[in-house]
Amino acid sequence: MDFSIRATNLEDCKDVARMILELAEYEKVSDQVKITQKDLEQDGFIKNPFFHGIVAEVPEEQKTKDGHTKVGYALYFYTYSSWKGRSVYMEDLYVMPELRGKGIGKALMSKVAQLGLAAGCNQLNFTVLDWNKPSLDFYLSQGCWDVTTDMGYHCMRCEGDSLEHLAQGDL
Numbered sequence: 001m002d003f004s005i006r007a008t009n010l011e012d013c014k015d016v017a018r019m020i021l022e023l024a025e026y027e028k029v030s031d032q033v034k035i036t037q038k039d040l041e042q043d044g045f046i047k048n049p050f051f052h053g054i055v056a057e058v059p060e061e062q063k064t065k066d067g068h069t070k071v072g073y074a075l076y077f078y079t080y081s082s083w084k085g086r087s088v089y090m091e092d093l094y095v096m097p098e099l100r101g102k103g104i105g106k107a108l109m110s111k112v113a114q115l116g117l118a119a120g121c122n123q124l125n126f127t128v129l130d131w132n133k134p135s136l137d138f139y140l141s142q143g144c145w146d147v148t149t150d151m152g153y154h155c156m157r158c159e160g161d162s163l164e165h166l167a168q169g170d171l
Contacts, residue, residue: 001102002062003071005111008053013040015070016053023094027129051077051091054111056104064098071096074108078119088116090126109142127155 008016017037024030043050056072063069072095079087090112095105113124124144128135140146147153158166 001058001099001104003056003058003102003104003107005054005056005107008044008055008073010041010045012053012055012070012073013037013044015068016040016055016073016075018068019070019073019094019096020092022096023092026097027132051075052115054108054115056095056108058099064096068096071099072104072108074112076112076115078116078121079125081123084122086119086121087123087125088112088119088121090124093126105138106142 014037017035017040020035021030021033024033044053053073053075055070057070058064060069064071074093075091076088077091079089081087090109093105093109093112095108116124125147126139128139130136136146148155
């Protein structure tokens with residue numbers, strides 16, 4: 001299968017938004033998606049973007065049954081570990097179901113790793129749902145390890161009213 005990996009541009013936001021919804025449906029959390037194509041355009045293509053992205057694209061003659069040539073994406077951003085220094089966090093890695101198992105996901109993840117190393121990062125972090133065995137197996141096969149299992153860390157979140165109360169010092 002022919003495909004290429006490249007940095008996202010403003011025109012890709014429509015397809016990235018579509019694939020974000022597809023990923024959320026797969027993860028059974030589509031009701032959680034609040035961002036829009038416009039949010040992606042505003043947050044990813046400013047002087048200091050909140051995220052970076054790459055897309056996997058196939059030639060027109062290999063487009064999907066629904067007519068898409070953009071068939072996968074990864075969103076990532078740079079962060080910092082107080083123990084290890086520069087890090088890259090991969091927020092999403094997604095390949096359309098009909099094209100999985102063809103090396104696209106591996107190429108996307110490899111590109112994020114390359115970009116992280118080029119930026120001086122020494123680790124790649126991401127989360128995966130505990131029931132997503134195909135993805136867990138894939139990540140383990142790439143040399144990744146489960147921080148929750150091995151070190152006991154849990155990913156925590158504060159949002160909505162709780163975030164507002166925390167910011168106001170109410171809690």
